[in-house]
Amino acid sequence: MRFKYDVIGPDFEDADIINFDFGEAEICLRLPQDMDKQISYVAAWDQKVLPAVPKNRWDTHPFGFRIFDLVRQFWSYYDETTERCVANESFQLNLIELPDEICAEVNPLNKQEFIEWLFKFFRLIAVRGDESLLGSDIELANMKAHMMPLSIEQIEIHHAGLLDWPMLTISMPYEDDEEANAKRDPDYFIYIPLTERLFLYIDQSISILSREGNPVTLPKADILELKSEILSEILSYIKVTYSSDVLQRIQKANQ
Amino acid sequence: MATPPRNPKSLSHLPSSTNTFLSRLDMKDYVYFSENTKGIFGKAVKIKVDLFPRFAALVDPKTHAGQTVIRQIENLRMLNGASPGVHANVNSAFRFMLTTTNMKVFYAVLDGDQGRKEIFIGDIKADFDSSGNDAGLYVFDTFSNKYKKHKQVFLHDKTVYINGNSGNLEKTLEYAQQQTETSKGNLALFYVPGNVVNGLGVWGSTSQSLSVKSAMSLLSDIIKFNREKRVIWVSEAEGADVFLNALTDVTGSLKGHSYRLIDPITDTVSLLANMKAKEIKPPVDEVAPVTYTGKNRVTNLHIESKKQAIIDALKMLRVKGFADFPHQQMVKELEATVGNAPLGKNKQALIDTAALNHRVLHPKSVTRESNKAALSFITALQRV
Numbered sequence: 001m002r003f004k005y006d007v008i009g010p011d012f013e014d015a016d017i018i019n020f021d022f023g024e025a026e027i028c029l030r031l032p033q034d035m036d037k038q039i040s041y042v043a044a045w046d047q048k049v050l051p052a053v054p055k056n057r058w059d060t061h062p063f064g065f066r067i068f069d070l071v072r073q074f075w076s077y078y079d080e081t082t083e084r085c086v087a088n089e090s091f092q093l094n095l096i097e098l099p100d101e102i103c104a105e106v107n108p109l110n111k112q113e114f115i116e117w118l119f120k121f122f123r124l125i126a127v128r129g130d131e132s133l134l135g136s137d138i139e140l141a142n143m144k145a146h147m148m149p150l151s152i153e154q155i156e157i158h159h160a161g162l163l164d165w166p167m168l169t170i171s172m173p174y175e176d177d178e179e180a181n182a183k184r185d186p187d188y189f190i191y192i193p194l195t196e197r198l199f200l201y202i203d204q205s206i207s208i209l210s211r212e213g214n215p216v217t218l219p220k221a222d223i224l225e226l227k228s229e230i231l232s233e234i235l236s237y238i239k240v241t242y243s244s245d246v247l248q249r250i251q252k253a254n255q
Numbered sequence: 256m257a258t259p260p261r262n263p264k265s266l267s268h269l270p271s272s273t274n275t276f277l278s279r280l281d282m283k284d285y286v287y288f289s290e291n292t293k294g295i296f297g298k299a300v301k302i303k304v305d306l307f308p309r310f311a312a313l314v315d316p317k318t319h320a321g322q323t324v325i326r327q328i329e330n331l332r333m334l335n336g337a338s339p340g341v342h343a344n345v346n347s348a349f350r351f352m353l354t355t356t357n358m359k360v361f362y363a364v365l366d367g368d369q370g371r372k373e374i375f376i377g378d379i380k381a382d383f384d385s386s387g388n389d390a391g392l393y394v395f396d397t398f399s400n401k402y403k404k405h406k407q408v409f410l411h412d413k414t415v416y417i418n419g420n421s422g423n424l425e426k427t428l429e430y431a432q433q434q435t436e437t438s439k440g441n442l443a444l445f446y447v448p449g450n451v452v453n454g455l456g457v458w459g460s461t462s463q464s465l466s467v468k469s470a471m472s473l474l475s476d477i478i479k480f481n482r483e484k485r486v487i488w489v490s491e492a493e494g495a496d497v498f499l500n501a502l503t504d505v506t507g508s509l510k511g512h513s514y515r516l517i518d519p520i521t522d523t524v525s526l527l528a529n530m531k532a533k534e535i536k537p538p539v540d541e542v543a544p545v546t547y548t549g550k551n552r553v554t555n556l557h558i559e560s561k562k563q564a565i566i567d568a569l570k571m572l573r574v575k576g577f578a579d580f581p582h583q584q585m586v587k588e589l590e591a592t593v594g595n596a597p598l599g600k601n602k603q604a605l606i607d608t609a610a611l612n613h614r615v616l617h618p619k620s621v622t623r624e625s626n627k628a629a630l631s632f633i634t635a636l637q638r639v
Contacts, residue, residue, distance in 0.1 A: 039430045056438045062397050074426045081339045083323055084356055085384055090425030094400075125398045146399075172396065172403040180389060187401075203400070207386035207423045 003229055005222070006080040007087070012237045020070060022095075023048040024246045025194040029093070030237040032075040041072040050097055062129055063121070065102060068095040070200070077230070085209055089230065092203040108193035109246070110253040115166050118191055119152050122168055147171040147186040158190065158235055162242075162250055165235075166191050185224060188231065192240060196249070206230055282368060285375060286609045289329055289633035292374075297332030299367055302376040302632050304609050307602045309459050310379060310632070311639050312553045313358050324355045325633060331362065331374045358382050381458040383449030386423035390451050390470035392477055393424065395439040402428055402444065407477065410443055411484040417445045417474070419492020419520060420452045420553075434517060435489055445474055445497075452493050457520050457557065474501035478509065485511045487538060492551060495519035499526040502533065510534040515544050518551035524561070524568045537572070542579035545569055547589060556639070559598050566590055601635040 001009050010032030019028050020043070034040070043057065050068065051058065057069040071093035076085045098106070106117035126142035127133035140150070147169055149155045158165040169186035187205035194200060206227045242250065285301040287293050292300035302310075315321040327340065331353065334341055344350040353360040359380045367373030392415075393402040402424075416431035424446055431444050447470060454460045454467035463471075478501060490498040499521050512535045519526065523545070530536075537544030549555065558565055569586050572578045608630045 034426075039426055039433065041429065041433075056432070056436065059397070059400075059439065061400070067400060072429045074422070074429070082354065083327075084340075084354070088384075088386060088423040088426065090423065092425075128398055170399060170401065172399065172401050174389075174404050175406055183387065185387075205425060207388070207425070209384045209386055209423075 001233055002080075003077070003226055005226070007077050007226065008080045009077045009230065009233070010075050012233065015237075018042060018071065019045055020047050020095075021045060022194050022198055024243045025198070026241045027192070027194075027200065028239045028241070029071075031071065031073045031091070034074050034076065039072075039074060041069060043068070043070045047095065050095075063102075063124065064099050066097045066099075068097070070095055087209060087226070087230070088207045089234075090203075090205045090207070091234065094201050094203065096199050096201060098197050098199075103197055107196050107253055108191075108199045109163070109196060109250045111164050113253075114191070114193060114199075115152060115155060115164070118166055118168060119149070119155065122148050122170070125170075145173040145181075147184065160192070160235075160238075160240070162247070163193050163240075185220075185227065190235070192238075194240070194242075195246060204231060204234065283609050283612070286605050286612070287629065287631045288374075288376065289325065289631050291329050292332055293631075294332075294367070294369070294371065294373065298364070298372055298374050300328065300331050300374040300376070301367075303378070304602065304605045304632075306376070306379050307605055307632065307635065308556065308598055309381075311598055311636055312458075312556050313379070313381060314636065315552055316633065316637050320356055324357065327353065327355045328360060328376070331360075354382065357384075380460075381453045383420050383452050384422065385449040388424040388446060388448060390446055390448055390466065391473055393428070393444045393446055395442065397440065406473070407480045408443075409484060410477070410481045410486045412486075413441055413443050414487040414489055415443045415445055417488065417490040417494035417498050418447050419494045419518075420449060421492075422449075424448075431489075434491060445477070445494075447494055447497050451497070455493055455496050457493060457496050470497060471500045471504065474498070475504040478502070478505050478512075481512075482507070482509060483511070485513075487513050487515065488535070489515045489517065490519065491517040492520045492554060495523070495526060496521035499529060502526075502529050505533065508534045513538045513541075515541060515546075517546050518548055518554040519545070520551075520554050520557050522561075523558075524564050527568050527572075537577045541577070543582040543585060544572060544577055545582075547585055549588075556598050559596050562589060562593050566593070597639045601638050604630055605632065605635050 001011070003009065012030045012032065015030040015032040017028065018031050019026060031042075041057070047068075047070070050066070059067050061067055069092070071091065073091045075089050075091075077087040077089070078084065079086050098108075106113050108114045123134055123139060123143065124131070126146055126148060127136075127139050133139050143150055149168055156167040158167055167188050167190045170189055171184045171186040173184075174180045187203065190202040190204060192200040192202070208223055208226075284303050284305065286304055288300040288302045314324050316325060340354050342352045342354070344352070349365060350361075350363045353362065359382045360376055361378040361380075362374050362376045364372050365375055389404070391404045391406070392408065393404050394408055396403045414435050414437045416435055418427045418431065421427045421430055427446060428444055432439065432442060435442060450466050451470045452458065454464040460467075474497060488498060495516050512533075514530055514535050514537060516523070516526070527545070547554065547558070566586055566589050569578075569582070569589075573582060573586070612626050612629055
């Protein structure tokens with residue numbers, strides 16, 4: 001695809017098609033390949049039975065849910081005239097499996113419940129799980145430092161048909177480096193509900209490249225616009241298919 | 256997206272700052288860049304023979320990326336100062352810089368030996384990409400599932416991967432996980448961005464830039480902070496050079512620390528000696544603490560002239576009981592290629608070509624002509 005400023009990216013129509021089957025839902029996405037170096041990871045197609053034995057490709061989050069790596073893929077965007085790389089995309093797709101305790105708190109198929117739970121989850125990340133700090137100045141300062149949305153209304157939504165995909169921003173702050181902190185743009189965590197127990201999240205970041213003595217001269221607003229266009233294209237090639245049972249449960253949960 | 260810098264660096268490494276021609280003595284250091292740049296179409300493009308090893312490390316003619324760079328340089332015969340990627344030196348006429356996908360090419364347009372203008376490439380510098388992330392230590396944060404940069408943190412029982420030229424932070428993190436086969440929670444990355452790799456001595460840089468010094472200093476401080484801990488340092492490619500430089504600033508013992516080197520691009524013999532002096536040993540279960548995979552083209556070229564010394568150092572590791580059967584096999588494979596030095600042989604062929612092209616003919620009235628059938632830089636590169 002061609003973007004503004006003579007930036008060209010991969011052709012998603014020619015990209016590899018990847019599927020994952022979670023039993024009651026499936027996801028289909030397209031993954032361009034890196035022209036320079038092939039560093040990627042793609043998990044097995046069949047995800048109906050999740051592994052029980054700990055391996056390098058899954059972790060248990062401190063809040064109790066399990067996170068499985070499904071995809072790690074990288075590709076680049078180029079300046080059409082000079083053929084120099086101008087941006088790198090890092091695309092990570094992960095599966096989250098909720099334990100019974102959290103399932104009792106939230107149903108990912110309920111749009112409102114899900115977004116409220118995600119917002120609280122981010123607030124807890126900001127205070128490293130210490131619930132006593134919720135509502136404190138420390139929480140607010142940490143959320144700002146992590147470039148997180150400060151209210152549910154600030155959460156961006158990708159409308160994907162029946163269910164919304166909340167897009168929450170995050171950026172890890174640097175210690176004692178105001179200059180570097182000011183330069184940051186947030187990455188997106190995009191959440192895709194699958195069932196009452198499972199949902200996906202995409203960790204998406206685009207880094208704009210620079211070189212000594214040859215800085216990128218785009219204003220920050222233009223960089224953000226370019227990033228937004230790239231993200232829109234990626235999301236437009238992701239399709240989720242639900243079983244008829246799940247479709248009924250989605251309707252019921254959102255009545 | 257990029258604009259030319261206002262004041263490109265001086266191109267003083269080229270033979271003359273004011274003259275529009277090269278002396279015959281200087282001209283004998285140059286050969287034609289490729290078969291397509293011998294002046295039949297457009298200006299002839301010539302390049303200094305001394306640049307051959309660095310150019311060979313930066314450009315693999317078998318890849319799309321390498322062919323792109325070669326094409327960009329060949330196109331200099333048609334370009335002018337206003338062409339994309341070309342930056343004119345505002346302080347010196349006839350001198351320019353071309354930015355390609357992974358290097359800067361410094362050249363001058365001067366009178367050639369036929370009285371026509373020719374392009375003389377006098378220097379090249381590595382110019383790898385740098386993403387927005389600075390050099391430093393990145394440790395996995397379990398709450399956000401992201402890596403966070405730390406100045407000082409305890410790394411007890413962690414594996415710290417120090418990368419070579421490998422792209423942006425996220426890509427390097429994934430690569431580190433694959434190379435070390437370590438879970439994210441036990442892995443930390445000392446990230447070396449492209450602008451730091453560019454400034455390393457192994458890429459021909461003669462003076463350390465602020466970003467290089469800063470990266471070395473950060474790593475030294477982290478090593479000192481973790482002196483009493485058990486840390487496994489895995490250095491790959493140019494990362495080994497960063498590790499060596501950081502270690503030289505650390506005094507005393509680092510007993511309990513261990514190491515693994517993958518395709519190191521540094522003075523490996525010195526690094527092994529330095530680690531031995533500081534009591535850094537391979538992990539007890541390591542079968543090949545120093546691995547030459549043969550897959551890293553830059554490493555393969557870099558070790559060519561020092562192979563025997565490296566083999567001797569690797570044999571010592573085996574004698575000390577730090578390496579197992581795979582290590583011995585690798586040493587045997589390296590020994591089998593000791594006499595095979597395509598880089599050195601082809602550089603010598605280019606030196607001979609340049610000398611023949613520009614030999615002094617008698618009587619003086621005989622017109623000298625460049626031998627357009629002579630070996631070109633790229634033809635020699637294709638043999639490496």
